Amino acid sequence: MLIIMNATATDPQIVRVKERIEELGFTAHDIPGRTRLAIGVTGNKNADDRVYLEGLPGVLQVIPVTKPYKLASRDMHPENSVISVQSVKFGDGNVVMIAGPCAVESRDQTLRIAEQVAERGAQMLRGGAYKPRTSPYSFQGLGEEALKILAEAREKTGLPIVTEVVDPNTAALVGNYVDMLQIGTRNMQNFILLKEVGRVGKPVLLKRGMSATLDETLMSAEYLMAHGCHDVVICERGVRTFTSHARNTLDISIIPALKRVSHLPIIIDPSHSSGQRFSVIPHALAGIGAGADGLIVDVHDKPEEALCDGPQALPPVEFSELMRIAKGVCNAMGKSIGQ
Ligand code: PEP
Ligand code: MN
Numbered sequence: 015m016l017i018i019m020n021a022t023a024t025d026p027q028i029v030r031v032k033e034r035i036e037e038l039g040f041t042a043h044d045i046p047g048r049t050r051l052a053i054g055v056t057g058n059k060n061a062d063d064r065v066y067l068e069g070l071p072g073v074l075q076v077i078p079v080t081k082p083y084k085l086a087s088r089d090m091h092p093e094n095s096v097i098s099v100q101s102v103k104f105g106d107g108n109v110v111m112i113a114g115p116c117a118v119e120s121r122d123q124t125l126r127i128a129e130q131v132a133e134r135g136a137q138m139l140r141g142g143a144y145k146p147r148t149s150p151y152s153f154q155g156l157g158e159e160a161l162k163i164l165a166e167a168r169e170k171t172g173l174p175i176v177t178e179v180v181d182p183n184t185a186a187l188v189g190n191y192v193d194m195l196q197i198g199t200r201n202m203q204n205f206i207l208l209k210e211v212g213r214v215g216k217p218v219l220l221k222r223g224m225s226a227t228l229d230e231t232l233m234s235a236e237y238l239m240a241h242g243c244h245d246v247v248i249c250e251r252g253v254r255t256f257t258s259h260a261r262n263t264l265d266i267s268i269i270p271a272l273k274r275v276s277h278l279p280i281i282i283d284p285s286h287s288s289g290q291r292f293s294v295i296p297h298a299l300a301g302i303g304a305g306a307d308g309l310i311v312d313v314h315d316k317p318e319e320a321l322c323d324g325p326q327a328l329p330p331v332e333f334s335e336l337m338r339i340a341k342g343v344c345n346a347m348g349k350s351i352g353q
Contacts, residue, residue: 127330146178264300
């Protein structure tokens with residue numbers, strides 16, 4: 015349910031409404047908005063529960079939210095959410111560019127690539143410290159050592175950092191080092207991980223599961239939000255289909271569909287959707303054209319030596335090319351991209 019308060023509601027009236035919500039065994043959530051004061055309610059079982067709240071002083075209206083996701087739903091929050099990661103803003107109408115290596119392989123490699131993407135206009139740095147690999151024999155990531163390297167790269171370039179969390183036991187540790195936590199496609203429905211990451215208190219980049227529906231994706235966002243993290247950015251990174259010409263199929267259709275029912279920003283990962291360099295730029299441009307709020311792109315200056323996902327990494331010169339063309343597309347759409 016969503017409670018809309020009168021514009022003239024007093025602070026004690028607001029406090030009383032929240033107390034009443036808790037007395038009923040439900041949870042109250044502040045819903046920020048420019049034009050109205052609203053309180054979200056989760057945990058209630060049916061729409062009739064509204065009668066307990068409708069008559070309270072200061073309450074203008076109680077609106078049932080019929081979708082299974084509540085906090086992620088546009089019914090609860092009609093305006094687009096703008097999610098801040100340091101000074102970077104997702105969902106403000108412009109396109110955020112995140113770039114960097116798939117994995118942190120060494121201090122040298124990461125600092126080098128961080129400088130190269132920063133010079134070319136990236137606003138955030140990506141880099142995996144804990145890699146969820148299909149094969150147990152593949153490079154698994156440098157763990158905490160990589161987090162230290164990422165923190166140093168942030169110091170040198172000023173770029174905020176996003177990195178993946180794969181284990182509830184290291185969520186808080188990762189949160190100490192980086193600016194945004196990533197949930198990977200393989201863990202989108204790891205609910206124990208989602209709860210723990212929600213509690214860390216840092217913004218989250220939630221990648222869509224490779225076979226997840228829109229509703230399932232938003233239910234995972236709801237897990238994060240219900241556990242304290244309201245700063246969620248969704249990422250479409252391609253889904254499993256019958257095609258063999260790409261690693262995954264970039265599902266452009268989810269962008270307008272998600273924006274219709276949710277206030278959360280959505281970005282595109284054209285690297286993991288294509289899996290091969292030749293289609294990264296087309297996927298990226300398609301994402302921008304469909305209204306994505308950002309891109310997250312693998313960049314490596316020696317892709318042939320990369321320990322993870324080399325074939326899909328753009329060398330810096332091709333990353334510059336992506337920035338150049340994407341700026342043109344963004345201009346035509348009245349948006350900006352990168353810094
Ligand atoms: C990644 O971004 O490094 C990654 C592993 O992506 P995904 O979870 O989308 O496969
Ligand atoms: Mn990768």
